[in-house]
């Protein structure tokens with residue numbers, strides 16, 4: 076029996092976050108330039124997103140470009156931005172066909188103008204789609220997101236819109252970039268690294284973590300199904316004991 080058949084559709088995670096890692100190493104193993112790895116990483120993105128939509132997953136959030144990634148060699152940064160533009164351009168038709176809504180989180184104003192315009196244009200085009208919400212974390216840093224939330228709450232207090240005693244987990248959550256999204260129940264990281272790398276630190280408080288040694292361009296729908304099957308075998312206790320859950 077394949078992994079897909081083992082999935083209990085009634086207990087799917089609503090939100091899956093993915094740290095897509097290993098594109099560079101994948102290309103190097105093949106004696107190619109790093110960009111070749113990113114290009115093949117896009118094929119995995121398409122496969123995993125479409126498989127998620129087919130299953131009925133509501134949210135997929137991909138760590139596409141971190142704030143730290145701006146420090147990579149200039150040519151690699153430019154190539155990733157170009158790839159993002161061409162991918163969005165190519166995929167928009169499939170997003171519409173598959174009822175996928177595109178979304179983005181991060182310091183988007185840092186993006187080159189062309190990438191920013193392509194992205195925001197596609198977000199606008201898909202805004203009425205009601206299926207899977209595909210969020211790209213771009214120029215994203217979770218610590219910055221948290222600082223940004225603290226700052227916007229402070230401004231609201233200063234303007235008299237909010238009392239300091241009204242700041243709680245709920246109001247804090249509402250000021251994160253992920254406002255309106257449920258927290259991810261499952262976080263997947265590829266490439267055999269066991270790190271969170273400044274990704275969704277607040278939101279993954281209770282997420283199940285799944286690490287695989289597969290490099291991102293090799294991670295396809297069957298690997299996603301395997302991760303979901305593994306997730307469904309786990310007992311999510313939220314600080315309680317087993318007996319309290321039944």
Ligand code: FPP
Pocket residue numbers: 095096097098099100101113116117120137138139140141144155158159162163211266
């Ligand atoms: C991590 O591998 C990958 C990235 C930083 C870039 C991911 C971008 C894409 C797959 C293309 C994005 C396009 C869309 C529209 C989603 P790495 O380069 O850190 O690999 P390494 O650790 O082996 O060097």
